[in-house]
Ligand SMILES: Cc1ncc(C[n+]2csc(CCOP(=O)(O)OP(=O)(O)O)c2C)c(N)n1
């Protein structure tokens with residue numbers, strides 16, 4: 001039976017939103033790797049990226065903001081036969097839920113985390129996030145962001161050398177596909193930091 | 207005639223094995239046919255301070271520890287001083303000091319027990335606790351060989367040392383305190399089926415009996431006992447996973463993930479940790495995930511009194527989680543009910559697909575009592591409405607009259623759905639449609655009706671024609687029942703123990719309305735059960751007795767309040 005993992009719901013992202021590329025790449029790689037849709041759980045954070053929840057038809061959990069990784073860990077611990085993925089934004093994964101991310105990396109638990117890193121809180125209309133560059137003017141930092149940004153790849157590598165963690169530009173489609181594929185095939189914790197530009201609020205960062 | 211209840215107490219600084227010697231004493235009492243209930247107090251530190259352990263025992267059932275002490279052992283000089291209100295003219299006080307400063311001892315009969323000297327003769331300063339136990343064993347006329355057998359089983363590596371310590375205490379007492387020997391007037395009748403359990407352990411046994419296979423927690427007194435107990439059981443029960451997660455938010459969301467993936471799951475904490483779990487309680491409510499929260503209270507607010515007791519989280523549990531959704535809040539009253547709610551909560555979580563909160567407290571969770579061997583009890587495991595062969599158009603959140611929609615477990619072909627924290631349609635996809643939102647809310651809330659039917663019913667002790675109804679919940683059950691044993695006018699009283707605090711069963715109103723006098727007893731500062739019942743029906747208790755100083759009620763105190 002063929003299954004393209006999609007629900008019947010038309011994505012609600014802004015026209016030109018780069019989450020469409022992530023959505024397409026995930027579907028392609030699930031199909032290429034012949035992942036059984038019955039044994040796949042997708043966990044979605046809250047945010048524009050997490051809104052992918054309605055566009056997939058797999059076992060899924062649209063969790064609380066920041067808690068998608070903790071939820072995923074519970075699932076994987078209970079049933080290691082499942083493929084367990086997480087989709088979230090830089091705010092949810094590197095901010096609100098950072099403690100869970102570090103815990104998952106320390107445990108090297110075999111879950112796959114895909115972060116749409118757009119350097120902003122977009123669903124909440126464009127405030128500063130943990131990856132926003134220093135000095136950037138955003139709605140919550142009108143006089144400039146005073147914080148150093150987090151560098152997720154470097155950060156996680158110091159937590160655990162054994163895990164898979166790479167960053168990729170969403171517009172480099174072949175590399176995006178290849179990175180997602182290797183993350184899914186990796187036999188341990190994997191995080192793909194997918195950098196992108198929010199077409200609605202990204203102009204603030206320029 | 208009822209058998210007498212004796213109460214022994216030992217006190218000293220932390221780190222000298224006060225609690226472990228108490229538990230050993232309990233085992234010896236059980237082996238000699240006694241029933242018992244214990245209670246320990248300790249400050250939130252690891253060395254020094256003042257720890258106590260007391261135990262009330264009888265050939266009859268003992269529902270709660272007593273306040274008045276028959277024999278008191280201070281393992282360091284002076285550690286009896288702050289306990290004088292627990293002494294009476296006949297209390298035997300043993301302490302390692304020749305002449306307690308005259309005038310300081312108000313009541314009781316003092317005996318010098320040279321623990322330090324005896325311990326030095328044995329060759330270890332650490333056996334002062336075991337020497338005291340040897341004295342207690344003599345006072346009770348217990349079998350020395352049977353005692354030593356138990357001591358050796360308990361200490362294993364240090365069995366020789368402790369065996370000699372028991373003997374030394376016993377011999378010293380035989381020579382010096384022959385007049386203190388208590389006349390138990392009973393024939394010792396060892397029965398071996400009784401075991402000793404802390405409330406947290408009996409909850410753990412109930413969890414295991416009920417097929418629990420995922421437990422997550424972050425250490426927090428007084429709930430940590432359940433984490434330790436279950437973590438240690440992973441070898442004997444290879445199917446269970448016990449996780450010490452990064453924080454309580456992680457614990458609660460991991461628990462939700464585990465339950466969603468098909469586990470019979472629970473998470474454990476105290477009030478502060480439960481506050482952090484609140485958002486996840488709400489998520490489980492909307493996504494209809496059956497997860498159990500084992501909430502073992504200590505006095506708040508904030509860090510509060512970490513190692514003391516209170517029933518201050520009733521409303522916190524009932525109103526936990528933002529928004530409105532069905533949940534069950536229930537409270538065990540004793541060791542046996544901790545076991546029962548351990549498995550009942552899992553069954554309810556499976557059947558109602560919603561948060562189930564079991565509220566215990568330090569007094570129940572960390573005190574021990576003797577009961578049947580819980581590891582041998584088989585219980586009914588109810589898995590709820592699970593769909594194993596869903597059709598192509600399976601809808602996880604199908605509208606049903608009783609609110610329960612058949613549930614698939616990830617891995618089941620065709621069973622895909624979204625466990626959504628947003629309001630959703632029958633498939634689980636987000637919706638903002640007014641009609642669907644209202645209908646989905648109503649569907650979930652319909653489960654309250656079923657919850658009333660399925661959740662544990664209140665206990666009514668005594669007869670319906672009594673003059674006064676005592677009303678309470680949770681761990682106050684023991685002290686109330688123990689008080690009713692000795693109350694001169696006990697036939698004037700009936701006692702209603704409310705086991706399910708949410709949703710409130712309408713029968714409770716009918717029972718309460720059958721009495722003209724009502725007395726509420728609660729181990730908190732504001733009378734949360736009173737507030738709760740007032741919100742349900744016209745309720746005006748005749749009297750309210752509260753205690754909120756970190757200590758439990760003792761039976762003697764309740765007798766005074768009721769007389
Ligand atoms: C506990 C909690 N706090 C705040 C919010 C509001 N909120 C929704 S999405 C979001 C940030 C989203 O940013 P990010 O994770 O980067 O996702 P993006 O929208 O950029 O894809 C916030 C703060 C929430 N839903 N829950």
Ligand code: SF4
Pocket residue numbers: 012013014016017018019048049118122123197198199200201
């Ligand atoms: S706000 Fe930005 S991230 Fe959100 S949908 Fe629009 S473009 Fe995409």
Ligand SMILES: [Mg+2]
Pocket residue numbers: 047089090091116117118119120121122129
């Ligand atoms: Mg973002």
